[in-house]
Amino acid sequence: MATGKEIKGIYDMMKTICQETSKLMIVINDLMENEGFKAVSGGSVMWDRSSHFRYPEYWLPYFLQRVFAKGENLKKGVGINIIFDGSNHGLENTIPFITCGLLESQKEKLNKSNELYNAGWTDNDEDEKTADGKLFNTIFSKIGVTTTTYFLPIDILNNQEKVHQYIIKPLICLYKGQLDEAKNMISDIAIGLEEIVHQGF
Template sequence: MATGNGIKEIYDMMKTVCQETSKLMIVINDTMESEGFLAVGDSGVMFGKSSHYRYPDYWLPYFLQRVFTKEKNSKKGIGVNITFDGSNDGLENKIPFLTCGVVESPKDKVAKGNGLYLAGWIDHQEVPKEFDGKLCTTTFTDGVIVKSYFLPIDILNNQEKVHKYIIKPLISLYEGQLDDAKNIISDVAIEMEEIVEQGTLV
């Protein structure tokens, strides 16, 4: 185990990561609201955590998620998922990344959930993925469809980039303007091979 000072330094760095991520989520949330979208559920961005002493891997916020819909169509929404560590689900990522996507449900209201979290990298024969450039369409067994792309978290260092690389392309995807979305993200979106440790793509 690290020394007392080392543990405190690590803890302080973890707190800084949480604070900076909160700022990013606030910008996304406020901008989506200004575009006429409302967040689903409460203000929480975490689920799948544990406070049990036997499950420390689930103590940390290994991912955060926010999903938005419009009042007139609750079965279609825009979502942003930040993944710090996917190893609990078989993804050995070497960098934190965002999954940005449009979620469509055939029958239920769109909600926060595993669909957006797993979109683009789940490896299951009954969950097909189709790639169109850096856009991926994942179709889940319950009929939920997620059109998504990946971003490295460190490029989102100001409000202008959040709007350019998250808000604008997601609204284009929501409105069915796939080519516009692809053009916006073509130089910044990353592929799974850039996210995972070499040889650990699930």
């Protein structure tokens, strides 16, 4: 086991990561609100965590999510999902990454979204996944949700300009159905699943 000093250093680093991620979420939230979008889940960005002593792997914020809708149409929206560790759900990622994308629901209003969490890498046989360059389309037929998403390495989003360039603008294009424009905006920076799972970035 690590020494007390080492444990405190690791804990402080974890706290710093949470603080920096919060800043990123605040920037995304504010920029989306400026574009007329509103978060569908209030201030919450997590669920499926535990405070039970037998489930320490769920103590940590292994993911964070924000979903936004515009106007009265609450069955269509955009969102971001940050995954630090997907191993609890079958994804052995080597780097933290952000899934950005469009969500369209045939049945329910958008809320917290397991579909956005799984989008682009689901291995469920009932779900249909196709790729178009760096964009991934996933049809969750059982739930009635379709996603169009792309992956970003989290460490490239180190200022507001990059957040606007690689998250906000492409998401708005996806929302408007401008897929080619969105693809062009992220083609030089989006990563594939093989980079997330195997070799890192």
